[in-house]
Amino acid sequence: MRISIIDAFTDRPFAGNPAGVCLLETDAWPAEQWMRQVARELNLSETAFVRPLTDDAEADWALRWFTPMTEVPLCGHGTLAATHALRSHGLAGQEPVRFSSLSGVLTAMPRTDGMISLDFPAARPxxxxxxxxxxxxxxxxxxxxxxxxxxxxxxxxxxxxxxxxxxxxxxxxxxxxxxxxxxxxxxxxxxxxxxxxxxxxxxxxxxxxxxxxxxxxxxxxxxxxxxxxxxxxxxxxxxxxxxxxxxxxxxxxxxxxxxxxxxxxxxxxxxxxxxxxxxxx
The missing domain is CATH 3.10.310.10 (Diaminopimelate Epimerase; Chain A, domain 1)
Incomplete structure (x- = not known):
């Protein structure tokens, strides 16, 4: 199982926000307790777990995020890191990447300037x-x-x-x-x-x-x-x-x-x- 640590919202190592990314090859989620243990082992603010979807017309990948203590409903830097990991491993290109998540379908769009744009729901304060x-x-x-x-x-x-x-x-x-x-x-x-x-x-x-x-x-x-x-x-x-x-x-x-x-x-x-x-x- 491929696992990475990726610094997000930065253009240099050891800045921004580090996220763990686990690229799963199964078509079902592993046990939640196991994902929590991996997140605690990495001990980063969030670890993202990504698995492929083959039967979803709206999304290509399923995505979940865990802190060392709990699952969270939305994580920006974890989504950015997951998109970067998929592209780095040749699993995504310049096309938008669609994730199914607890916050609905989230789209990550690689840009020609090297940035990645995340289409998220706005939280009206x-x-x-x-x-x-x-x-x-x-x-x-x-x-x-x-x-x-x-x-x-x-x-x-x-x-x-x-x-x-x-x-x-x-x-x-x-x-x-x-x-x-x-x-x-x-x-x-x-x-x-x-x-x-x-x-x-x-x-x-x-x-x-x-x-x-x-x-x-x-x-x-x-x-x-x-x-x-x-x-x-x-x-x-x-x-x-x-x-x-x-x-x-x-x-x-x-x-x-x-x-x-x-x-x-x-x-x-x-x-x-x-x-x-x-x-x-």
């Missing part, structure tokens, strides 16, 4: 009261909050890029928030740096203390900042220790009505090999 204890958990004042329904991510706007970059949150306190993860964001201080907004994402309850670059969070961030800035095309920088750029484009209507978002980035293979037969499912 809804205004919410700032939860009790959130500012204390983050160690920073919170200007406002948004909820994201089924995605279960809490968005917190901070006062500045400096505040986002300087956070040293209490992760134990964040696990007590009623959300799978908390994304913090602020407007870029200098748009000439090449991005419009910054963010960081914390999901310790899912086994991810801080995710380096989070595609699913940008399905929330893109419509949030599009409405603020009056544009449908934006670039976000996730200011983790590794860091990474996510190019975002809302589709399906005006800035406050888009139903889909294109998330674009690059990926680099860092390691590839075979899972030991003794560890195979």
């Amino acid at each position: 809804e205004p919410a009261e700032v939860p009790e204890g959130l500012a204390e958990a983050l160690g920073s004042p919170v200007l406002g909050c948004r909820t994201t329904g089924g995605l279960d991510i809490l968005l917190a706007e901070l006062r500045s890029e400096h505040a986002v970059r300087g956070l040293a949150p209490d992760l134990a306190a964040i696990t007590r928030q009623r959300a799978r993860g908390v994304v913090v964001t602020a407007l870029a201080e200098d748009p000439s740096d090449g991005y419009d907004f910054v963010s960081r994402y914390f999901a310790p309850a899912a086994g991810v203390a801080e995710d380096p670059v989070t595609g699913s969070a940008h399905t929330v961030l893109a419509p949030f900042w599009a409405e603020r800035l009056g544009r449908t095309t934006l670039t976000g920088y996730q200011a983790s220790a590794r860091g990474g750029l996510v190019h975002c484009e809302l589709r399906g209507g005006a800035a406050d009505r888009g139903e889909r978002v294109l998330l674009s980035g690059r990926a680099v293979t860092v390691l590839t090999g075979e899972l030991s037969p003794s560890a195979a499912s």
Whole structure:
């Protein structure tokens, strides 16, 4: 069984967000417990499992994502990494790659400039009261909050890029928030740096203390900042220790009505090999 570690949303190794990718050759999923064990063994924020589909008119591959602790409904960098792995192994070319997932059919489109664009559902953020204890958990004042329904991510706007970059949150306190993860964001201080907004994402309850670059969070961030800035095309920088750029484009209507978002980035293979037969499912 082929297994790779791929850095996503970056054009160089040891940056962006590393994802494990397991390319399965079976037409059925292996035991879920086994996939969880592989994800725990790799101990990355997410490991993607991909298997071929032969009887689905809407998708070519089935795709699931696991953190070291749980399965997640959507993962941008894992999808980008899976697409890169399929192309690297000659299983996909320049044509769009269609994945069946817990979030519906997701399409990954290789571009002539070397990037890959992911067609994801936009997660429309809804205004919410700032939860009790959130500012204390983050160690920073919170200007406002948004909820994201089924995605279960809490968005917190901070006062500045400096505040986002300087956070040293209490992760134990964040696990007590009623959300799978908390994304913090602020407007870029200098748009000439090449991005419009910054963010960081914390999901310790899912086994991810801080995710380096989070595609699913940008399905929330893109419509949030599009409405603020009056544009449908934006670039976000996730200011983790590794860091990474996510190019975002809302589709399906005006800035406050888009139903889909294109998330674009690059990926680099860092390691590839075979899972030991003794560890195979």
